[in-house]
Amino acid sequence: MFNELIAAKFAEIWGIMTPEISLIKVKKEHVPSDKYPTIQSSLFNKECFGSLYLEGSKEIDLSLISLFEESSFRDKLSNREDYLKIALFDIWIANEDRNHNNFNLLLFVAPNKMNFFYAIDHVNIFNSSYLNYGIADLTEDDSLIKTELAKILFKNSKKLTQIVDSLVENFSLRIQECYNNLDKIIALTPNSWGIEKEEVKGKIVQNLFTEEWAKRCERNFREFIQSFIIN
Numbered sequence: 001m002f003n004e005l006i007a008a009k010f011a012e013i014w015g016i017m018t019p020e021i022s023l024i025k026v027k028k029e030h031v032p033s034d035k036y037p038t039i040q041s042s043l044f045n046k047e048c049f050g051s052l053y054l055e056g057s058k059e060i061d062l063s064l065i066s067l068f069e070e071s072s073f074r075d076k077l078s079n080r081e082d083y084l085k086i087a088l089f090d091i092w093i094a095n096e097d098r099n100h101n102n103f104n105l106l107l108f109v110a111p112n113k114m115n116f117f118y119a120i121d122h123v124n125i126f127n128s129s130y131l132n133y134g135i136a137d138l139t140e141d142d143s144l145i146k147t148e149l150a151k152i153l154f155k156n157s158k159k160l161t162q163i164v165d166s167l168v169e170n171f172s173l174r175i176q177e178c179y180n181n182l183d184k185i186i187a188l189t190p191n192s193w194g195i196e197k198e199e200v201k202g203k204i205v206q207n208l209f210t211e212e213w214a215k216r217c218e219r220n221f222r223e224f225i226q227s228f229i230i231n
Helices: 002-014 041-045 062-068 082-093 148-154 160-180 182-187 197-208 211-230
Strands: 021-024 048-051 057-059 105-109 115-119
Touching (some): 002 021, 002 048, 002 082, 002 160, 062 148, 082 148, 148 211, 160 211
Antiparallel strands (some): 057 105, 105 115
């Protein structure tokens, strides 16, 4: 739940769309025991991570790829560039669970009929290890960039170089803003979660907010773009 909370707040700072979040209490009678027989009763005594249900949204999977092949459909995407912003965000935050098999993106049709990408499900950030073993570069197979959808969206884009350069140019600014808000974000963590806040903050600072990590993320981002979209 902590991963979901901090990723949602960092994504907000980056200008990445995610469903609105809130800390919620779940009543035991709202969870059918026959469907989830192994849920511990103690879990209902603590706050949970909740996100707003977006009616009319559809989780992107391989069955939807053909829609994006139609230029008339792609033209309705008002935040197409966010696809690559999310990919860079994942590289920085070491999210191992958004890739060609599991996009973890919602396609949302707004009231004005424009389509938006929403990023969801960030439980596997920090290399799925809670930074207990440091942080490691994402492999190409763990990135949205090595997907057929990325090629469809950007292969013939005359603005791809401009988009990439702009994202990289603003990368350090977004990292700095996340750092500036880190204390406030960690302070949102409920005591019931049993998180050692200072310890967690130290791990995050030591891994995400270093010049070396930023350079590695930028290098990997550019290399993935070059290898899997341009070539």
